[in-house]
Amino acid sequence: MKNSNPLVLGITGGSGSGKTTFIRKIREGLPEGTVCVLSQDEYYRPIEQQARDEEGIVNFDLPSAIDREAFAKDIQKLIEGQTVKRMEYTFNNDKATAKELTFKPAPILIIEGLFVFHYPEVNQLLDLRIFLHAKENIKLIRRIKRDRIERNYPLEDVLYRYENHVLPTFESYIQPYKEKADLVINNNAQFDLGLIVVMGFLKNYLDNLGS
Numbered sequence: 001m002k003n004s005n006p007l008v009l010g011i012t013g014g015s016g017s018g019k020t021t022f023i024r025k026i027r028e029g030l031p032e033g034t035v036c037v038l039s040q041d042e043y044y045r046p047i048e049q050q051a052r053d054e055e056g057i058v059n060f061d062l063p064s065a066i067d068r069e070a071f072a073k074d075i076q077k078l079i080e081g082q083t084v085k086r087m088e089y090t091f092n093n094d095k096a097t098a099k100e101l102t103f104k105p106a107p108i109l110i111i112e113g114l115f116v117f118h119y120p121e122v123n124q125l126l127d128l129r130i131f132l133h134a135k136e137n138i139k140l141i142r143r144i145k146r147d148r149i150e151r152n153y154p155l156e157d158v159l160y161r162y163e164n165h166v167l168p169t170f171e172s173y174i175q176p177y178k179e180k181a182d183l184v185i186n187n188n189a190q191f192d193l194g195l196i197v198v199m200g201f202l203k204n205y206l207d208n209l210g211s
Helices: 019-029 068-079 136-149 155-180 192-210
Strands: 007-013 035-039 084-087 100-103 108-112 128-133 183-186
Touching (some): 019 035, 019 108, 019 192, 035 100, 068 084, 068 108, 136 155, 183 192
Parallel strands (some): 035 108
């Protein structure tokens, strides 16, 4: 871990592993203004630039789906103390209205997404790498709930994408990095103990900054 400020955490795991909930708990447990979270999800390329599978279905679950250059550049800006602005990505939900998001530098910077370990230019910026793990059937159930409700995707579409896009991507671009993580947290039912460990580390880090 490098000695510079901020502390940069990378959090990854398969779709439905609980990354968003885990990060929300971290933010809730630390003082306001001490944590900045930058998600890979805000950097999806426009749909017309996305790859399509053999059936002509857009595959959003490939490393090429993300504007990785812009993602890495904005991470570097936050590390250097600059504020980043980015238009929210709404996952092609016609019921959602995109708004401008502002990301301000903070002592703890959390970088979240499927490919944060896979992109070398992002991985090299991380101080601590956390991998959230869950069984495939549990991740699928969570994915169905999320995409049906939050993103307005039909069930048939969700199942097709999981089998043909999500699972192959997990096996190729996410799972291989599990053994390289500094901390693996199982989240089949709950991640409470893992959260306690991470929170203790982060609180100690903030305490040392003030001393």
